[in-house]
Amino acid sequence: MGVSGLFGLVNTRLIIGHFGTDAYAQYGLLATFPNLMPFTDLGIGAVILNAVAGSADPARDSLVRRTITTAIRVLLCSALVIATAGVVVGLLGLWPSLLGARLMEGGGRTATLCLLVYAAALPLSVGQRVVIGLGRSATQVISQGVVSPAMTCMLLAAVVTRTGAGNAVSVYSYLANVLVSVICVVVAWRATSPLLREAVRDVPRVRSVRGVSIRGTAGPQLVQSLVIPLAFQTDRLLLSHLGAPDALAQYNLAATLFNLLTQTVMVTGVAMWPLFARARADRRTESPFRPAAAFAGAGLLAALLLAGATPWAARVLSDGEIALPVVLVGAYVLYVAVEAAKQPLGMYMTDPRGLQFQVGPVLVLVPVNLALSWLLITPMGAAGPIVGSLVSVVLCQILPYAWWVRRDLRRRRAGWSGSDGALDGPHVVGASRAAGDDVGEHDPKEPGAVPDPVGDQPVVSPSEESHHDHDERR
Template sequence: MIRSMFLSSGARAIGLPVTAVAAALTTFLIVDERGAAAYGYVMLLGLLFQLIPFADLGMGAAVTTAVAVQNRSEVDRSHAADVVRAAFWMLVCSSVVLVVAALTLTAFDAWGGALQIPGSLTSQAPFALVTAFVPFAISLPLGIGQRILLGQGKNHYVNLIAVLGPVAALATTWLLLRADLASMYLAMATPLGVMVVAAICFVTALRTSGLDVREILSPRRIRRDVIAQVWRSAGPMLVIMITVPVALQSDRIILAHVGTGRDVASYSVAAQFYTPTFSLISTAAVALWPIFAQETSHALRQWKRAVAALAVVGGMAAFCYGVLIRPVADLLTNAKAPVDLSLAVAFAVLILVMALHQPSAMFLTTADGLRFQAICSALMVVVNIPLSLYLAHQMGSAGPVWGSIISTAAFQLIPAAIRAARVARNREIEMAARA
């Protein structure tokens, strides 16, 4: 368990410098040749797909769990193939919808106005939205490969391959600039990088898992009962994928309404460093999914060890963040957007709370477990937003963070921990009875 977590987060840490350098060079090329304004609009369009993180419909949850247990028996192996096939073709349908939406907006010349992009830029690149969305749409069904690798306990493969995404985006940007294409067509570079990563992961997953590509690509073998089983996990996962970002990403909007410009700036700087810090923890935690999905006579002990391990890691990360964020923020912003001590402490506590929650979140990945998590996430959102509004009035930039801490602890961390401990204990009892 510790080895899997170390490999996953280690691969992520190794890739971060490469990713940062590639992103910086991409920024330099566009700004140097097309200007800062053009760069802003290129990134707006190129990262538009991040506004729809639920485009995979939560299908990955069912795939990961099915693949994790496929070696228990021939029946489980056959079921895993059925689940992968059904998820793949449902995501093909999702891709088609995205492409049709992009074509419709292009046909009516509406996407530029919707995004408030100057007409001078959109007129030079009328099909920029299509060229940006098609690679992302293709990556959706291919993204099943990443979930297969995770189910096999090979999430470090995913993190290492992911480094190629920003590198591919950099290469694409350079080629498009050399071809002297209109600026907005540069927006296809980032989605193309996402597609390259998804394609390589897909091929790698099929080779390492032993799944037959002909079976996966045969839509005629999809069974209705399997589709229903997939949606039992995908539906709740879709709710989680929508509610959690809404709760945690609404803080800037809240501060923009009730705070000052300084509050928004300080929060943005602190949040910018919270994201990569927590990503290392979440990357390590996701490696627990296939381990917990397998039936074991030591489920409770495994869960407790995971909680202890991530408590230590989360505590260390929280301490380092709290100590370093203020001088780093002053250095990078020339003290124009300082991070107050209260805001630094709030984000440090949030890191620890989120780290403590990860083992339970990775343990409750059956259909019933995901349904429970979806209910908790929905309740968390309902409480988080009004609480964050109130605390923003009282505490300034730290208020929404404390709103997230309180709502996450009350409606996710504690309920999920109680549920996970009970499920783990029952699983041990069942395994002992079978023996």
């Protein structure tokens, strides 16, 4: 993450110095556009991660294979919808109305092209989920380190050959991010062979190879993915419409600096997801409160150190054209600490019960954050949306999450200390069910039965019966 951050600072300097602040503002708007659409995987990422992390042998687990087959089918449909929507919006000329007046001339065509690249790479994101579920988050992080150097190479090539324009900068970022998915697919393919090969082979066999039921996990995750962008990823849109002319550029530069920390915190937090999933599969209780305190302290310390270097960094990166207000830097310092404290709590709440509970607080958070950001932009400028996010996260996520986790820890400890070791009724065979996921739930009356996602009728195959016997012996 440090190496990636250094290259990111170089990229910022190249964009501002050779393409101008207008190109940098548009790049910040379009490069983060996928953050407005985390719902594009329809919650399937959580299902893959829980299934892989909760399986003792994912490479030969038929339930994991069917889960990935289902995921690829869903992502292919989602990619088609995204590509179609991008082309339609571009043909109708609606991008300036959707993204604000900060788009450069030809920015609409650039936005459409960015969406097409994003849609083409969407099915490949299965590899990242599998890698994280295997407990190899470090591999995924290392693959992300390729993005910024690749972006630097493209920018340098455009500067040297004088063939690139300001609109091309955003497309470069999308092409660079495709490399992450490609690397993770290769790693996952080799680490779980023959899992991905068989899953891809089964994708077109819709009738002979049924999918799995994913509603319990994917449903809550999808709801959150639909509403969270309205709270956290609309800051640039609000500033584009309501802020002063220099507010969006200030926000982009501050985000470039402090996102080095927030991204590190989030990636480290996601690495805890398979740990908690594995603990549920092994019927162990792992409290997230001590990691949350450690995350908050480390995040605050790192943010304070970065804040001390911010005036120099802003002057160097923007060639003295952009100055960051003190209130913006201070708001980001506190936001990093709060976001760090939230991560372990959220990663603990990744079973269906926890994901379902998160929906309520998130639905409350959206109007609270939007209202605060809207009201604070005028008096606080670029810092307004950050302060709004800070307050809303504490009130609508950290406090209710902590309350739920405390109750769930007591419930699990009481349930697992019983004579039969059961938590929620009779013991259910299968690593995926033990992990708390709804993928691969077996009917106790029908060994090897997998719920039909359409009619909830069990579908049994000889290969799955033998796999079920293997699970019982394990």
